Amino acid sequence: MINKVYNHPxxxxxxxxxxxxxxxKGEEKSPLLLFLNGAGERGHDYEVLRRxxxxxxxxxxxxxxxxxxxxxxxxxxxxWVNLTYMxxxxxxxxxxxxxxxxxxxxxxxxxxxxxxxxxMAMFAPQYFKKIxxxxxxxxxxxxxxxEADIWAFHGDCDTTVPTSCSLEMVDAALSCGKNxxxxxxxxxxxxxxxxxxxxxxxxxxxxxx
Numbered sequence: 689m690i691n692k693v694y695n696h697p698x699x700x701x702x703x704x705x706x707x708x709x710x711x712x713k714g715e716e717k718s719p720l721l722l723f724l725n726g727a728g729e730r731g732h733d734y735e736v737l738r739r740x741x742x743x744x745x746x747x748x749x750x751x752x753x754x755x756x757x758x759x760x761x762x763x764x765x766x767x768w769v770n771l772t773y774m775x776x777x778x779x780x781x782x783x784x785x786x787x788x789x790x791x792x793x794x795x796x797x798x799x800x801x802x803x804x805x806x807x808m809a810m811f812a813p814q815y816f817k818k819i820x821x822x823x824x825x826x827x828x829x830x831x832x833x834x835e836a837d838i839w840a841f842h843g844d845c846d847t848t849v850p851t852s853c854s855l856e857m858v859d860a861a862l863s864c865g866k867n868x869x870x871x872x873x874x875x876x877x878x879x880x881x882x883x884x885x886x887x888x889x890x891x892x893x894x895x896x897x
Contacts (some may be wrong), residue, residue: 689778690732690746694760694781699774703732704760707746712756717789719755720782721893724797724804730762737761741798741881742823752884754895755794758782768797768804772811775804779815794894798821798881802840804877808888809834817893822884825853828852828860838868839893841884843876 691707695700723742730736738747742879743759745751760778762768768775778885779882782788795816797805802824809819813835822841842854854870861868873883884890 689738689743689759694778696774697769699763699771701732701772702760702763702778703734703737704758704778705734705737705743706786707753707767709752709754709756712748717792718787719792719897720780720786720788720794721753721755721757721891721894722779722795722799723757723759724768724791724795724808725762725801726797726801727762727767728896730764730766732761733764734761740879742796742885744792745885749876749890753891755792756786756788757774758786762800762804766768767800769807771804772807775808776812776815778811779806779812790815792817792897794818794820794889796822796894797824799824799878802854806878809836809838811862817897819888820884820894821854821857822881824857825849826857827835828856831857831860831866832864834861834866838866839872839890840868841880841888841890842870842875843874843878843883845875846879846880849876 806826
């Protein structure tokens with residue numbers, strides 16, 4: 689993964705890591721996977737960003753993603769839900785900078801990033817074809833705004849973010865006629881991202897357009 693800095697006119701320096709598979713180097717109209725980190729990985733430190741989930745697994749070579757993968761780092765003191773306008777600006781920058789195909793953008797995130805994934809899918813639905821929120825939650829009364837296909841994940845023993853948070857979002861999406869499903873991992877606590885990204889086909893699903 690390559691470490692980069694995006695300079696936002698209001699928020700200032702915004703760290704992100706990017707993985708560009710060989711087949712997409714120099715290509716036009718590449719697919720994009722956007723990953724949103726959890727609360728414990730906030731700050732301005734690439735090593736912290738790579739502690740868990742997609743950034744860690746890509747860095748260690750445990751996974752391969754059939755898309756350009758961008759992992760922004762949420763600054764300290766805020767959450768992704770607070771940064772929706774900034775994330776749209778960042779996404780537009782990434783689309784132009786890396787020649788992204790707007791029709792092939794997906795998103796995933798863990799914990800605070802799971803909340804951010806749900807929120808961005810409702811705040812800026814026009815960008816995303818597929819989302820995979822992991823141990824997150826959101827505002828189910830706004831689920832009708834989502835346009836993306838949904839595959840959510842949660843551990844059934846999670847005591848940090850209750851399983852009901854994902855259940856409520858998926859149930860609300862289904863009641864609005866959305867294409868949504870939830871995978872619950874038995875005897876798994878908050879770190880359900882290990883099973884989601886290493887043991888399921890979610891990364892392949894997110895990049896199948």
